[in-house]
Amino acid sequence: MYVSENNRDDSDRTAFRKAEKKYKLYYDNNASSKNKKKKQPKPVDLTEVLDFRSILECYLRNGALPPGVIVLHENFTSPVFSLQNRPGFYFIPGALTMEKQCSLIRESLTDFPQPPNRTNHNAMYGPIQDVFGAAKEGKVLVEDNSPNSSSETDADVDHGDCKEWKFATQKEVLLRKCKSVSASTLLRKLRWSTLGLQFDWSKRNYDMSLPHNKIPEALCELAKQLAKSALPAGVEFNPEAAIVNYFGLGDTLGGHLDDMEADWSKPIVSLSLGCKAIFLLGGKSREDSPLAMFLRSGDVVLMAGDARECFHGVPRIFTDEENAEIGHLEKQLTHEEDLCFLQYIQTSRININIRQVF
Ligand SMILES: O=C(O)CCC(=O)C(=O)O
Numbered sequence: 001m002y003v004s005e006n007n008r009d010d011s012d013r014t015a016f017r018k019a020e021k022k023y024k025l026y027y028d029n030n031a032s033s034k035n036k037k038k039k040q041p042k043p044v045d046l047t048e049v050l051d052f053r054s055i056l057e058c059y060l061r062n063g064a065l066p067p068g069v070i071v072l073h074e075n076f077t078s079p080v081f082s083l084q085n086r087p088g089f090y091f092i093p094g095a096l097t098m099e100k101q102c103s104l105i106r107e108s109l110t111d112f113p114q115p116p117n118r119t120n121h122n123a124m125y126g127p128i129q130d131v132f133g134a135a136k137e138g139k140v141l142v143e144d145n146s147p148n149s150s151s152e153t154d155a156d157v158d159h160g161d162c163k164e165w166k167f168a169t170q171k172e173v174l175l176r177k178c179k180s181v182s183a184s185t186l187l188r189k190l191r192w193s194t195l196g197l198q199f200d201w202s203k204r205n206y207d208m209s210l211p212h213n214k215i216p217e218a219l220c221e222l223a224k225q226l227a228k229s230a231l232p233a234g235v236e237f238n239p240e241a242a243i244v245n246y247f248g249l250g251d252t253l254g255g256h257l258d259d260m261e262a263d264w265s266k267p268i269v270s271l272s273l274g275c276k277a278i279f280l281l282g283g284k285s286r287e288d289s290p291l292a293m294f295l296r297s298g299d300v301v302l303m304a305g306d307a308r309e310c311f312h313g314v315p316r317i318f319t320d321e322e323n324a325e326i327g328h329l330e331k332q333l334t335h336e337e338d339l340c341f342l343q344y345i346q347t348s349r350i351n352i353n354i355r356q357v358f
């Protein structure tokens with residue numbers, strides 16, 4: 001599903017790879033000597049990026065649509081758009097209310113990455129509790145060297161050397177000689193967490209033997225509602241798994257297919273939160289030129305049927321004030337207890353994609 005930069009089976013010459021390179025964040029090495037200290041992002045031509053927000057505005061103003069764009073129906077606060085030559089792909093701009101966006105951002109950082117849900121940190125540290133809270137308190141994750149710390153009996157056998165890792169205060173760390181990593185570093189390096197049925201990235205399948213909770217009820221209901229646009233009347237979407245992706249500046253999600261689910265007629269429901277991104281929707285081959293489009297906080301994408309067989313990825317997120325387009329979140333997350341969420345989301349994007357596995 002996910003393809004690392006140095007493990008690609010395609011060459012740099014595929015149309016998909018070319019588009020990824022076009023939009024990816026690069027820094028200008030030739031910046032003027034005055035700017036040497038501050039790296040300057042290379043300017044990127046965004047004129048070909050499809051912008052469903054301006055399509056929506058234009059449609060609401062005078063009913064006009066660009067060629068190839070179709071309005072399906074208007075069940076939600078915003079109409080559902082589809083594309084003539086991309087069957088199975090649906091875009092609902094601004095589908096999530098401001099309150100929903102804020103509550104999903106909070107949950108994505110607090111509840112969603114909690115065991116038994118797994119994150120990219122499991123492989124290295126085993127299950128760790130409340131990285132976000134620990135980062136807020138300036139805590140440090142330390143390897144517990146005490147003789148009784150071995151977790152060989154731990155049900156989670158993911159972490160190689162069977163050492164246990166625990167959060168401690170900076171003061172405690174100074175007193176002990178042990179490996180450590182700050183919780184704020186762990187938060188910055190949080191790349192994914194999985195809800196519901198747990199996906200095993202090394203085997204590229206869902207591992208039914210891993211302990212798991214059900215998808216949280218509210219998220220499940222939201223996904224069911226949203227999925228209706230991509231399903232014939234009366235056909236139910238049954239959310240069983242979700243992947244939460246966390247993007248910081250410069251992070252990308254390489255072109256991939258989500259092909260581990262049994263029934264491709266069922267949509268993937270994909271929610272965008274935080275900084276604006278560019279999404280690439282390709283064809284069934286990496287040789288097909290992908291369509292680039294903006295994804296903003298609150299936008300929802302559905303991929304079902306034919307679109308499930310199309311390569312897609314995220315080559316870029318924008319964290320600068322002008323392009324991130326998170327002013328509405330900045331106005332909303334002003335309470336004392338929300339400032340830590342605001343601080344995170346000002347330089348990050350979160351994507352939650354929900355799937356029916358069987
Ligand atoms: O971040 C996104 O918008 C897409 C995520 C995605 O394609 C995936 O997790 O499979």
Ligand SMILES: [Fe+2]
Binds near residue numbers: 256257312
């Ligand atoms: Fe995907």
